[in-house]
Amino acid sequence: MSAIEELVGEFAKLPGIGRKTAQRLTYFLLKQPREEAVRLSRAVAALTERVHACSRCGDLTEADPCAICTDPRRDVGLICVVEEASDVAAIERAGEYRGLYHVLGGRLSPLDGVGPDALSLPGLVARLANGAAVREVIVATNPSVEGEATAHYVERTLRQAAPAVAVSRLARGLPVGGELEYADGETIAQAFSARRTFSGAAG
Numbered sequence: 001m002s003a004i005e006e007l008v009g010e011f012a013k014l015p016g017i018g019r020k021t022a023q024r025l026t027y028f029l030l031k032q033p034r035e036e037a038v039r040l041s042r043a044v045a046a047l048t049e050r051v052h053a054c055s056r057c058g059d060l061t062e063a064d065p066c067a068i069c070t071d072p073r074r075d076v077g078l079i080c081v082v083e084e085a086s087d088v089a090a091i092e093r094a095g096e097y098r099g100l101y102h103v104l105g106g107r108l109s110p111l112d113g114v115g116p117d118a119l120s121l122p123g124l125v126a127r128l129a130n131g132a133a134v135r136e137v138i139v140a141t142n143p144s145v146e147g148e149a150t151a152h153y154v155e156r157t158l159r160q161a162a163p164a165v166a167v168s169r170l171a172r173g174l175p176v177g178g179e180l181e182y183a184d185g186e187t188i189a190q191a192f193s194a195r196r197t198f199s200g201a202a203g
């Protein structure tokens with residue numbers, strides 16, 4: 001395979017990039033000064049070398065624990081549970097939430113073979129057991145079918161493992177089937193302030 005074909009193939013694997021755009025990006029890079037392409041390749045390499053999951057919350061970080069886990073101004077009584085690290089970034093952009101996070105690393109999806117074992121729930125249970133300071137866990141999985149199923153699974157698990165901790169779910173201001181990652185800051189802030197606790201029967 002030629003170098004051009006190889007890069008086109010790699011670009012085409014990225015979300016939202018078709019074969020045509022992948023070709024355009026590749027030929028664009030070929031027309032730039034050599035340093036531009038070298039800088040891009042270095043940035044990609046640095047991503048894999050320097051970024052990893054925080055050992056406490058699972059967010060992507062270069063320092064461990066991450067800057068959020070170690071920030072003394074954050075409210076350690078609140079933990080917001082999200083599917084992916086990109087959801088943390090979206091909530092942080094909204095700028096309203098001041099607690100900590102826990103990244104599950106996915107959502108329950110039986111059709112794709114993703115079961116409870118694939119999620120980092122034991123880590124969350126351990127955090128609740130160690131940190132008696134936690135008052136509330138806010139489940140902020142996406143408002144999709146899989147996200148809802150995941151939210152209920154998290155709630156059931158926590159009710160057994162840490163019955164003293166309140167568990168709440170983001171309000172339904174978010175578009176159903178939409179992704180937290182793409183919601184605007186205002187919508188995310190409203191979903192947080194109007195969050196509701198799970199109620200066994202009605203929930």
Ligand SMILES: [Zn+2]
Pocket residue numbers: 054055056057058059065066067068069
């Ligand atoms: Zn962290």
